[in-house]
Amino acid sequence: MLQLSDADFQRLVTFMRDRYGINLSQKRLLINSRLSAALQAKGYTDFTKFVDELLSGKDAAQVEFILNKLTTNYTYFMREKEHFAFFNEVILPDLIKRNERKKVLSIWSAGCSTGEEPYTISMCIKDFLGPQAGLWDTRVLATDISPRVLSEAADPSYEMPTDIPPEWSRRYFRKRTDGSGLYTVTPEIRHNVIFRVFNLMEPIHFRIKFDVIFCRNVMIYFDQETKDALVQRFYHATNQGGYLLIGHSENISKNSPYRMLRPATFRRE
Structure with a gap:
């Protein structure tokens, strides 16, 4: 399993908060567990390269990937x-x-x-x-x-x-x-x-x-x-x-x- 460094964690937290309002400051374990295997499957050997690419803004698919992994699209008819x-x-x-x-x-x-x-x-x-x-x-x-x-x-x-x-x-x-x-x-x-x-x-x-x-x-x-x-x-x-x-x-x-x-x-x- 890939391990999320302190620096990469803070960069992800800041990016998600500033860009999308999503507060992940208490979600380090969730980030690590939800992203680690998926990043390895994509060929990454650490979080740093992925975070670098995400923050560069050059690939919209990276943003879509992380939003889908770190938020829950749970809904149903007549909810509440x-x-x-x-x-x-x-x-x-x-x-x-x-x-x-x-x-x-x-x-x-x-x-x-x-x-x-x-x-x-x-x-x-x-x-x-x-x-x-x-x-x-x-x-x-x-x-x-x-x-x-x-x-x-x-x-x-x-x-x-x-x-x-x-x-x-x-x-x-x-x-x-x-x-x-x-x-x-x-x-x-x-x-x-x-x-x-x-x-x-x-x-x-x-x-x-x-x-x-x-x-x-x-x-x-x-x-x-x-x-x-x-x-x-x-x-x-x-x-x-x-x-x-x-x-x-x-x-x-x-x-x-x-x-x-x-x-x-x-x-x-």
Whole structure:
């Protein structure tokens, strides 16, 4: 097994924090265990050469490799059901009423991984609007730092989810035609999501502000200073009266500009 030197560890920690906000300062054993065998398989005899190449910025594949190794793209349909119950019962009625004239909903799934979250959001919206759905622009912006997971999200393959409403299996999923036995989402749902690569450490300069931002189980990788700065950027990217939803295992500062409505659910007043 390759051993991570103090100098290479500090260089990796600084790079990941400054570039992606990811705090690995207490993760030395994780870095060593997750990267060592993979680097040896690539022909490296030490960490130093890999870190040199990573920091040079000449090979985007190196960044993709380390992001995939050191972060977890764990997600599933209807994850944290309490959020989707509140979304259906409180948020959507409020947004539909406020946006009735222009018939546009602006929703961002930040850190969307392989797409289950934005697809769930789209299914909730289609169900809520029913026959009126075609009259609205409900496209969901879904972003992640990993091109690999976004590629999977844009052409998804799933086991049939078990925790979704029964009618969703029939309405929103189709068996893939590749003989895999897996399922994909219907074109109606897939085309309602716009996937983009985006680093949450960058300034947020989308052409619109958002009625809802979902950023769940992403800030677990960030230190408090990074979280506070990101929440400020989210706040300025949120419409008046809009919402921010974070993971139930996460928290934001009590000095946040958002007002807390319930655990993990906030509003810009």
